[in-house]
Amino acid sequence: MYLGExxxxxVATRKIEGIEGKKLLLVQPVNKSRVxxxxxxxxxxxVQAGVGDFVYLVGSREAxxxxxxxFVPVDSAIVGIVDDVDAGAPAKGH
Amino acid sequence: MVLARVLxxxxxxxxxxxxxxxxxxxxQPIDERxxxxxxxxxxxxxxxxxxxxTVLALREGNSARQALRQKMAPIRSFIAAVVxxxxxxxx
Numbered sequence: 001m002y003l004g005e006x007x008x009x010x011v012a013t014r015k016i017e018g019i020e021g022k023k024l025l026l027v028q029p030v031n032k033s034r035v036x037x038x039x040x041x042x043x044x045x046x047v048q049a050g051v052g053d054f055v056y057l058v059g060s061r062e063a064x065x066x067x068x069x070x071f072v073p074v075d076s077a078i079v080g081i082v083d084d085v086d087a088g089a090p091a092k093g094h
Numbered sequence: 095m096v097l098a099r100v101l102x103x104x105x106x107x108x109x110x111x112x113x114x115x116x117x118x119x120x121x122q123p124i125d126e127r128x129x130x131x132x133x134x135x136x137x138x139x140x141x142x143x144x145x146x147x148t149v150l151a152l153r154e155g156n157s158a159r160q161a162l163r164q165k166m167a168p169i170r171s172f173i174a175a176v177v178x179x180x181x182x183x184x185x
Contacts, residue, residue, distance in 0.1 A: 058170050059170065066112075081108040082104060
């Protein structure tokens with residue numbers, strides 16, 4: 001599960017049955033400092049996220065479990081809108 | 095499983111119901127010397143880990159669902175243990 005920023009929406013009228021009626025959002029995965037990591041991806045929204053929202057996502061098989069109808073073929077789903085992240089713990093030897 | 099350092103909590107009031115009641119922690123994967131390796135990820139805490147702790151994190155959904163006893167949860171990573179220390183034998 002990873003952090004991301006919603007950059008836009010994706011509209012596709014002809015698509016596989018499983019993702020009909022689902023909102024598709026364009027998401028840029030980011031790291032703890034909100035620096036982009038890797039390419040943008042298209043994720044199914046399950047929490048009414050909007051453009052500009054700071055979100056967290058789950059990928060691969062777990063993404064399909066995030067949708068009510070069991071096993072919808074998706075591999076990226078927004079599962080939370082992030083209010084705050086405390087990413088400041090300095091490295092500590094162990 | 096990977097060694098990781100807990101950076102701190104991720105607060106999200108609006109989230110998928112499967113996450114209700116769980117603590118989300120942002121984790122930075124580390125090597126055996128504690129140096130950062132790769133990109134941070136989010137894990138559900140299952141070991142009462144706290145900020146700055148070194149932990150053992152699993153990033154595979156089936157184990158997460160079994161450990162958390164949530165058959166259908168869209169949860170992929172969770173913290174299985176807080177590590178006390180790591181002994182590295184010189185090769």
